[in-house]
Amino acid sequence: MINKIRRSIPEAVEDIKDGATLLIGGFGEAGSPIELIHAVIDQGARELTVVNNNAGNGQVGLAALIAAGRVRKVICSYPRSSHSRVFTELYRAGKIELELVPQGTLAERIRAGGAGIPAFYTPTSVGTPLAEGKEEREFDGRRYVLERGLRADFALVKAERADRFGNLAYNKVARNFGPIMCMAAETAIVQVRRLVEPGEIDPEQVVTPGVFVKRLVEVPEPLVESELVAQGASYP
Amino acid sequence: MSETQAKRLGLSRKQMAWRAAQDLQDGAVVNLGIGMPELVASYVPDGRELLYHSENGLLGFGPPPPAGQEDPELINAGKKPVTLLPGASFFHHADSFAMIRGGHIDVCILGAMQVAANGDIANWSTGAADAVPAVGGAMDLVAGARAIWVLSEHTTRDGAPKLVEQCSYPLTGQGVVRRIYSNLGLIEVSETGFRLLEIAPGISVEELRALTGAPLEVPDSLPQIDAPEL
Numbered sequence: 001m002i003n004k005i006r007r008s009i010p011e012a013v014e015d016i017k018d019g020a021t022l023l024i025g026g027f028g029e030a031g032s033p034i035e036l037i038h039a040v041i042d043q044g045a046r047e048l049t050v051v052n053n054n055a056g057n058g059q060v061g062l063a064a065l066i067a068a069g070r071v072r073k074v075i076c077s078y079p080r081s082s083h084s085r086v087f088t089e090l091y092r093a094g095k096i097e098l099e100l101v102p103q104g105t106l107a108e109r110i111r112a113g114g115a116g117i118p119a120f121y122t123p124t125s126v127g128t129p130l131a132e133g134k135e136e137r138e139f140d141g142r143r144y145v146l147e148r149g150l151r152a153d154f155a156l157v158k159a160e161r162a163d164r165f166g167n168l169a170y171n172k173v174a175r176n177f178g179p180i181m182c183m184a185a186e187t188a189i190v191q192v193r194r195l196v197e198p199g200e201i202d203p204e205q206v207v208t209p210g211v212f213v214k215r216l217v218e219v220p221e222p223l224v225e226s227e228l229v230a231q232g233a234s235y236p
Numbered sequence: 237m238s239e240t241q242a243k244r245l246g247l248s249r250k251q252m253a254w255r256a257a258q259d260l261q262d263g264a265v266v267n268l269g270i271g272m273p274e275l276v277a278s279y280v281p282d283g284r285e286l287l288y289h290s291e292n293g294l295l296g297f298g299p300p301p302p303a304g305q306e307d308p309e310l311i312n313a314g315k316k317p318v319t320l321l322p323g324a325s326f327f328h329h330a331d332s333f334a335m336i337r338g339g340h341i342d343v344c345i346l347g348a349m350q351v352a353a354n355g356d357i358a359n360w361s362t363g364a365a366d367a368v369p370a371v372g373g374a375m376d377l378v379a380g381a382r383a384i385w386v387l388s389e390h391t392t393r394d395g396a397p398k399l400v401e402q403c404s405y406p407l408t409g410q411g412v413v414r415r416i417y418s419n420l421g422l423i424e425v426s427e428t429g430f431r432l433l434e435i436a437p438g439i440s441v442e443e444l445r446a447l448t449g450a451p452l453e454v455p456d457s458l459p460q461i462d463a464p465e466l
Contacts, residue, residue, distance in 0.1 A: 027292040027329070028315040029308055053329075078372040088368050100369050103291060104333030104376030111330035123379040124337065127356075127410035129363075130375065172326055173292050174309040179328040207328075226308055 058229030114183025166213030246436030269346030296324030397449030
């Protein structure tokens, strides 16, 4: 029998080791798997490389993981937030590494990684500092830079509904990086608001087919990051 | 000097947005940058149906919801709450940027720190050593959208020209800007450089040239922008 459901959040993340690369879903707070991130803080893995569009808000979720000193390197497009100084302070102190990637290039690197494409050419960033040192080639009279596909040990993703096969449906723009991150990770771990019986998600409505998902854990009432930030909450 | 700086020249921010909105055609798929470009949506003439694209995976969104009806999982690229219009769709991030890079977005309107006479744009970094670099989707948008329009004040807060011979800040993209809607005029980036298409009321061509950091071609017949009071 295929059953990807784990009984608890700690069990879902227990084998994340020091030095692992994590793809963490979410754009701002939408889709941020905050309970899974907090479980990684509790679990203790260090020297992590984290891929996310941003670098966290307030002092919860990704910002808390960074503040706890667990992250060696961040790969992202926009590590600034009006509600967080965590990344900025560590970066200025030279205590965290940043690989800045244009947002669409980041998404395509993850998609390519998950699709078995080791590298691709894109027009994005040609002639800018972010293209320095990258191979360039002309196609049909236009210049492109070579970018590498991106894979990771784990993905931490939030979805709306899932069945035990790992088929996922998302909620509105919380979808964002979820589908491609599940594809690009050896082990995609997904927190879902509601587990349903197989067949309850219409096959036409499955956004991430279960083949891309390894573990599921139900979190019926996930924390809302903006509420925590407004309250000045911090984790742990 | 401080007195003249305090007095605003030309169009208000809302009038600038209004002027750009007049040029968005019925049926256009449009991406509006964070900040002043977001104002453009308020001034699109009645009867034109536009589709607004947001990088985080949303096409066909509408104005912000009334207070109390915000949904943290229905936000735009500026992370502000929006509403859905009939015909809206959600998609993942790689598809969202496939729309951009693949030439499916007709117009992107965005702000700029500098625009050069050859269409180069700088709008993501001053290159300052202590700044935390952040680029977001700006480089993808300028490389991929079919038309790039800049909506920006004509000069910096200190009065330095933003329209220049060559950008001194790190580039976002090369040779991509088609038009600039500033508080002083509507400028086209042509094969030969900046070309003034329309001028704001209350300013002369000589004054505008003095505030522009590169040669400005001026046609014999120069319409004045006739913006409503906003």
